[in-house]
Amino acid sequence: MAKPEQDRLGLPSGQDAKLSRASVGRFSLYLRHLERLRLDGTPTVSSGQLGDALGITDAQVRKDLAYLGNLGQPGIGYPAPELIQALRQRLGVDRTWKVVVVGVGNLARALLRYRGFERQGFRFVALFDAERSKVGQEIDGLKVYGTADMAAVIKEQHAELGVVAVPAPAAQEVTDALVAAGVEGILNFAPTLLRLPPGVSLVSVDLAVQLEQLAFLVHLTQNGGV
Amino acid sequence: MAKPEQDRLGLPSGQDAKLSRASVGRFSLYLRHLERLRLDGTPTVSSGQLGDALGITDAQVRKDLAYLGNLGQPGIGYPAPELIQALRQRLGVDRTWKVVVVGVGNLARALLRYRGFERQGFRFVALFDAERSKVGQEIDGLKVYGTADMAAVIKEQHAELGVVAVPAPAAQEVTDALVAAGVEGILNFAPTLLRLPPGVSLVSVDLAVQLEQLAFLVHLTQNGGV
Numbered sequence: 001m002a003k004p005e006q007d008r009l010g011l012p013s014g015q016d017a018k019l020s021r022a023s024v025g026r027f028s029l030y031l032r033h034l035e036r037l038r039l040d041g042t043p044t045v046s047s048g049q050l051g052d053a054l055g056i057t058d059a060q061v062r063k064d065l066a067y068l069g070n071l072g073q074p075g076i077g078y079p080a081p082e083l084i085q086a087l088r089q090r091l092g093v094d095r096t097w098k099v100v101v102v103g104v105g106n107l108a109r110a111l112l113r114y115r116g117f118e119r120q121g122f123r124f125v126a127l128f129d130a131e132r133s134k135v136g137q138e139i140d141g142l143k144v145y146g147t148a149d150m151a152a153v154i155k156e157q158h159a160e161l162g163v164v165a166v167p168a169p170a171a172q173e174v175t176d177a178l179v180a181a182g183v184e185g186i187l188n189f190a191p192t193l194l195r196l197p198p199g200v201s202l203v204s205v206d207l208a209v210q211l212e213q214l215a216f217l218v219h220l221t222q223n224g225g226v
Numbered sequence: 227m228a229k230p231e232q233d234r235l236g237l238p239s240g241q242d243a244k245l246s247r248a249s250v251g252r253f254s255l256y257l258r259h260l261e262r263l264r265l266d267g268t269p270t271v272s273s274g275q276l277g278d279a280l281g282i283t284d285a286q287v288r289k290d291l292a293y294l295g296n297l298g299q300p301g302i303g304y305p306a307p308e309l310i311q312a313l314r315q316r317l318g319v320d321r322t323w324k325v326v327v328v329g330v331g332n333l334a335r336a337l338l339r340y341r342g343f344e345r346q347g348f349r350f351v352a353l354f355d356a357e358r359s360k361v362g363q364e365i366d367g368l369k370v371y372g373t374a375d376m377a378a379v380i381k382e383q384h385a386e387l388g389v390v391a392v393p394a395p396a397a398q399e400v401t402d403a404l405v406a407a408g409v410e411g412i413l414n415f416a417p418t419l420l421r422l423p424p425g426v427s428l429v430s431v432d433l434a435v436q437l438e439q440l441a442f443l444v445h446l447t448q449n450g451g452v
Contacts, residue, residue, distance in 0.1 A: 024438075024439055024442055025435055025439065027438075027442075028432070028434070028435040028438045028439070029419070029432075029435070031438075032417070032434075033419075053419065054419060055419065055421075090442075091438050091441065091442050091445070092441045092442050092444065092445025092446075093438055093441055093442075097437075097441050097444075099437070105336065105339075106332045106333070106335040106336035106339065107332070107333070107336035109332040110331065110332035110333035110336055110433075111433060113331075113332065114417070114433055114434065117434060117437065120434055120437075120438065121441070122434075122437055122441070160444060161437070161440060161441065161444065184444045184447065184448070185440045185441065185443060185444040186440075187436060187437055187440050191258070191340070193255070193259075193279065193280060193281065195281075199447060201440060201443035201444045201446075201447060202440075202443075203436050203437075203439050203440040203443070205431060205433075205436050206254070206255075207336075207337060207340050207431075208254070208258075208340065208343060208346055208348075209251055209254040209255070210413060210429050210431050211323075211325070211343065211346075211348055211387070211413055211429075212250075212253075212254045212257075212317055212319060212346065213250055213251065213254070213429050214387060214411045214412075214413050214427060214428075214429040215317065215318045215319055215323050215347070215348070215387065215411065216250055216253075216316075216317050216318050216319075217411060217427035217428075217429070218318070218323075218386060218387065218410045218411040218427045219317070219318025220318075220427075221410065221425060221427060222410070
């Protein structure tokens with residue numbers, strides 16, 4: 001199984017380098033916008049409309065969507081249902097992904113209440129926490145299991161993705177347990193670097209890094225560019 | 227004031243395109259690692275050590291750090307205190323940024339309890355919520371104000387950054403109010419596209435997009451690459 005290399009920010013590289021993380025991010029945004037349009041019964045959409053909605057040029061839209069094959073027709077645009085299907089297929093969300101969350105704190109609760117995950121093909125199937133007082137609770141209809149049950153529950157549920165929402169010192173141990181139980185992708189919110197075996201994918205969301213990136217952009221603006 | 231253009235994912239482009247978002251993200255990670263090292267009293271660090279810690283090549287480390295000037299010495303490495311100072315300066319975090327949060331839900335609570343923000347130059351100064359029952363509460367020592375008080379409190383506190391942690395339908399209105407009050411950078415967690423005037427920076431963290439990116443990487447792996 002060929003495994004695309006990732007840097008620590010989860011960027012695909014190597015053979016998939018042409019398709020940048022930015023493009024993949026935009027695929028998600030195109031998909032969201034199209035799903036909204038489709039609810040309105042729009043049969044086709046132009047690169048200009050998509051560009052306007054996302055605040056990017058129509059040339060960039062056409063370049064991104066060219067990765068999906070020749071779906072666009074000059075003067076008509078893209079057929080919305082086919083484009084949605086192609087985007088879902090390309091992103092791998094034309095199916096249901098079962099997700100478990102480890103660490104039932106505020107972040108996990110925020111995630112569980114985040115709208116649209118289910119519609120986008122993600123189904124949370126179990127929660128885990130090391131704290132005895134939380135085990136057995138139900139949150140948004142999901143049962144909290146002890147970490148000792150991770151292997152059994154993950155295997156039984158065939159969960160493929162795991163969200164790490166525990167404090168940094170516990171993150172590597174939790175990740176190792178998720179991987180041992182068969183999880184193939186980790187979404188990490190702990191502000192720490194995780195070591196993963198080949199074949200397991202990682203996307204890290206470090207909230208402090210996001211805030212630093214924002215400060216950097218404002219700093220640039222305040223100082224008239226670089 | 228030159229304003230670097232951003233795409234919807236907050237990527238700087240144009241004059242600052244050479245310094246990629248990935249590099250800026252790694253600056254944050256270098257900084258975090260160096261701050262840890264410094265606590266251990268390490269005077270110098272090599273590109274190899276930094277690369278090992280972050281899981282990237284030492285060539286990439288040297289390339290990234292070259293943006294900071296000629297700090298490295300062959301055979302010796304980089305002096306840790308100077309490198310920390312240069313990274314903090316480059317990221318604009320060699321000062322304190324005052325931050326307000328709008329929307330006091332689980333995500334806001336998670337953010338407030340996130341370790342290390344203060345040490346990294348971010349100080350939360352006020353919380354806002356539209357819900358009357360939350361106004362007047364204190365969370366981690368911070369008072370929750372009503373949204374009607376945004377302009378006055380933000381001006382009084384000289385807050386420059388605003389975190390949008392409200393549901394999607396309220397996000398644009400909240401953002402407009404933040405900008406009107408003088409906020410220069412928005413960290414957006416609402417799964418919606420925000421319109422911002424020139425001169426205001428945006429970093430968006432769409433948790434569904436992050437999960438989709440992870441699914442995409444796993445999907446690639448399961449299918450033996452592209």
